[in-house]
Amino acid sequence: MPISIDYPHDARTRTPQSLTPAAIRAIAGRVRRQVVDGAGAIEPALLADASKSLLINGLALSVAWDFDHPVHDEAGHEVLGVCETDPDMPGAAFVSINSRMVAHRPHLAISTAAHELGHVLFDVPTAGRTVRRYRAVVRSAQTLTQATRQIEARANEFMGALLTPPVLLHTALLARARDEGLRLKRAAHSGRPGSPVVAGDNHPDALAGIVAALAAEFGVSDRFIAVRLSCYGLVEGGIA
Template sequence: MPLVVQYPHHPGSGAPRPLSAAALWAVAAQVRRQAMAGRPGFTLPAEALVAAARRVTVNGRAVAVAWDLEHAVHDEAGAPVLGVCETDPELPDTALVSVNAHVVAGRPDLAASTAAHELGHVLFDVPAALGAPARRYRAVTADPEALLDRTTAASERRANEFMGALLAPPVPLHLRLLVHARAEGLRTVHAPHLGRQGSRVLAAGNPPDAVAGVIAAVAGDFGVSERFIAVRLARYRLLQGGLLP
């Protein structure tokens, strides 16, 4: 079965209309629901994501995805990059995705985030690029804060935001945060947030070591790094006072 997603787009070109963060989270939820079907827990590893996304249907358009997770990946200058998504006019309706096996070796969290980022390019950039001259979209950073960098190209920010919400979506992340916070006796407060409606957020002023332990536990739940979780907490406003230093 293909992975099926829909989002607001231009019918003629297939290009996305401007998508808010919440709209990108909704697309990520569509993907996660299909990729996690039958999987226990909260971690979405690269292998499971690849298995679910060998064929995708984006707003009714079918795209085959050829994944390569076994080789090194470089840019035009020969510098290593985490991954790349390409289209080739000689391969109609196909996206070519590579994840740098050398760079992500021993880092399942990095493999998953790179695969998710490149899938974001497949879903949002490839439909409009098919049939045009070859296009490349590279993942060049392992830093989860890249999505906060306003100098990054819009397509890269979009792929990063999709990736973050795919691997650590707002409601499950909020629930796991509260489970661990309560187990540690940390203080929570009512404050505006973008997670589970009606639930509290982690209060400012809790012992830093205990907060760090909770973040580490949540990171383990979702199979990502602690810094990745800290960034998502900031994006969803689940930590009173914002991102940890």
């Protein structure tokens, strides 16, 4: 059964309307529930298998995944992944994850796959356009147009919320914080409604230990967890 998702878009061009981070997170949550039950890590093979068939705003789309070859951009630079379409094959998308760059780094493989799936969901349905979207290790901000920055930010937000949903991450954080006796406080956040966040004046080593444990639980890097905790406002002042 295909993953089915709908979001606000232009009915003529299928271009997504401007989506807030909260809206993107909600879409990611709906996708996640069709891939896996509950908290924990998503394996790259599971995500690829679950997303071979998609129904996006009523548009049927097939996705071919490749994890077995290196990937380069048009300039020959090696990139982590790419999402492509072929105008001669409407209704199909092709996602390649760089086998050499993600070898023995499952957290990088799943984050790249989730990022490229974001491009599939939001960019591929757009009528009349060839799509080629990369995930690069380093990309100079000066080389990106405003539109490209917005597209990449949307794919990144989708990736973050798919792999570490706000409520699930907040719930896991609080369980570990209470076990470690960390101080909590009330503050605005995007996590579990009515729950506190971790106070910013806890010992950095204790916070680092919890970040590492959460990274292992969700199958991502420590830095990934730190960024999502900061984005969701789950640690007072964020994590440097």
